[in-house]
Amino acid sequence: MDLQIALLLVQDGIVNGAIYALMALALVLVFSVTRVIFIPQGEFVAYAALAMAALQSGKPPAVLWMLLALAALTLLVEAVRQARGAEVDWKGTVVWAVLLPALAALMLLVVQPQSMLLQVLSVLLLVVPMGPLVYRLVYRPLAHATVLILLIVSVALHLVMVGLGLFFFGAEGSRTAAFSEARWDVGGMTISGQSLVILGVTALLVVAMFFFFERSIVGKALRATAINRVGARLMGIPTSLSGDLSFALAALIGAVSGLLIAPVTTIYYDTGFLIGLKGFVAAIVGGLGSYPLALAGALLVGLLESFSSFWASAFKEVIVFTLIIPVLWWRSLNTHHVEDEE
Template identity: 75%
Template sequence: MDLQIALFLGQDGIINGAIYALMALALVLVFSVTRVIFVPQGELVAYGALTMAVLQAGGTPATLWLLLALAALTLAMEAWRQARGGTVDWWATGLWCVLLPALAALAVWWRPASLLGQALTVVLIVTPLGPLIYRLAFRPLAHATVLVLLIVSVALHGVLMGLGLWFFGAEGSRTPPFSEARFELGGLIVSGQSLVVLGVTVALVVAMFVFFERTLLGKALRATAINRVGARLMGIPTELSGDLSFALAAKIAAISGLLIAPITTIYYDTGFLIGLKGFVAAIIGGLASYPAALLGAVLVGQLEAFASFWASAFKEVLVFTLIIPVLLWRSLRSHHVEEEE
């Protein structure tokens, strides 16, 4: 390996690490607020990329019909909940079940011709899927154990992957890049799409930092993540915190899908591996620390890139083996605490 190859592999690792960083941030956010290890995060990434491909081909993405079906089911469930004497936050229900699905349907009917317009349409379609999935599958189990929530999450992963095969078929898709520019830096060719990936990732990380540190909603999410019961006693609606965390995770997934679709061919099951590598990065952060998860994502990206050169047949094994020493180190540094405590 010479310096040129090392620089190329390092660049590839940074780009992959940026995507894994977004996955890790979304997983940490959802777990810290709701205790859900959101396994289908990768499927939402694939949905975003493949929905963009369908829009560019001039078709109507099946994810729109999935969104409308989930919205109708959620409305029916909330009406049944109110009929049984429960309280329903109809303004939030109207946002996730009526307003955003209507805007998504209008955007698909309008059929924007520009890449930016199509990307915004994809975000409008995929983002409400997060809170709708939360309301249908996870909110009724809010007091269940983490293991039960994980089992439900794995089941959802299987359902969404099967729907992805039905919606988009087994053939892969690739979309045009957002930038065709190419730059040469010290003999290293840098594509404009790579800079777009890095720029959007940095912008999202900064935006999340500002959101959690400077906004009332962000501070409410942080309070829910630190102490759910205490946040509820202070008047913070923890159920709406779950809605918001899943919406942010779905939005991150949609943007991630848009970023990687021009770089690699996306299949209906591609998102699973991407989500798993983001999960490895999140584990490095202990499913609690955002900075550690970001560093873990960079480490995973670099390990994957250099492993593809030295032992391409075992690169996935090497990446997922990384989780073993991390878990061992964390188990030795922490003491066991019963969940009821």
């Protein structure tokens, strides 16, 4: 290996690490607020990428009907809950189950966007509402279950969403047009505009997340819920709303990730699982609770995958996922067992 090859591998590792960083941030966010290890996070990546590919081929994404079905089922569930005397947040329900799905249907079926900006907006309107709708239908009834039960439910939901992805998008892979076709030759190394777009958008999202959690009232409420759910409820913070927002942010991050990587790799209906799993490894490095450590773990995973593909391409996935073993071993030696919070 010479210096030029090493620089190319570092570039590839950093770009891949940026995507894994977004996955890790979403997983840490959801787990911190709801105690859910959200295995289907990668499905949002695949849905967004394949929906964008469908739009660019001139067809409305069939997964729109899944969104509308989720919205209708959510409205039905909320109506039943109110009939049984439960308190229902109809403002949030209207936003997630009526307004955003209606806008998505309007954009995809009536406007049929041709410009890339409108196509990106349409995909975000399509994918983002799925997060809170899935939370309300699947996870909110199990809000007091143990982490193990929530993990089992996540695995089951992942299998369902992968199957729905195969049904709506088919088994063929797709790519989308790049956001930037520019290329620069720097010291014998080619740098693509799409790589810079990925790094730039990732940095922008990380900074936006920082200001959201540090400066906004809603972000501080989410942090309070993550630190102590019972205390947050006693202070009047609606923890169900926190679940909605955390899953919406996770869906947004997944959709943006899918839009970013679709131009550089072929996406299939089940591609998101592997991407999400590598993001999970990065999140484990951060202990499923530290955003900076999750970012560092994502960069480590990206670089390890890149250099493994050069030295032992047949075993690169094994090498990446083996990273989780020493991390868990080290954490098991340095942490004390505590009972689940009530």
